[in-house]
Amino acid sequence: MAVVAALLLACAALLLLLALGALSLPGASDGAGPRGAGLARPRPRARFRRSATDSGLEVRGEKGEPWTEVLSWEPRAFVYHNFLSKEECDYLISLAKPHMKKSTVVDSATGGSKDSRVRTSSGMFLRRGQDKIIRTIEKRIADYTFIPVEHGEGLQVLHYEVGQKYEPHFDYFHDDYNTKNGGQRIATLLMYLSDVEDGGETVFPSAPVNSSSSPFYNELSECAKNGLSVKPKMGDALLFWSMKPDGSLDPTSLHGGCPVIKGNKWSSTKWMRVHEYKI
């Protein structure tokens, strides 16, 4: 008898807590996860939070609360706000700074790299898994994108000074040479390591919508107003897919880096492949 009474009391207490909202059932809130929430609400600028206890969120230093913004479904693009801490951004810059070289583009005839006027930044590649902090960041990228670490190329760190830009291009390859190791590039994660005073936005000029409904439209450069744009903010990351869910290449993934007008821009790119990418 006493056992039954105790059980009833426990049930009543549980119901009371649920009613007060002190406990929440899984799936009852927007903590249901990015895929579920995103599919249920396919409208622009949908927000959802990620629990700080999710795996891969171990960070070095302070950062704001991470949350995901659905930027667009054409191209499939998401902004992970507060993806990196300031310390992590500074660390990536400090690793790359002594080794910056003028950026090249892939030569589709030879598969090698060549100098180009469409890309005027400077950059360098880090080795995948090269130290503990890089491994932590790469693990976080894998956890957010659902693409295993082994499918990623080494991080590239880029620096753009005033006037420097990257003309709109695709990240997928048009040649057989570059797809031998790892296959086609399926997705790109672009991390902003610095704030940029003016310009330097990432723009998708072939997206069917532009950023005119965005609250910061008036702060965008002319280049960025020509498409769907993301304003660089230190610690934020932009994920976009070059490949559609049916395996075809997505022409709306055309993207460029607008010229920096004031200040300078540091960013880091992770390209991810269909298959394991051997290093």
Ligand SMILES: *[C@@H]1O[C@H](CO)[C@@H](O)[C@H](O)[C@H]1NC(C)=O
């Ligand atoms: C952006 O889109 C709006 C609404 O579709 C359109 O009126 C405007 O001309 C576009 N702006 C640019 C710069 O393409």
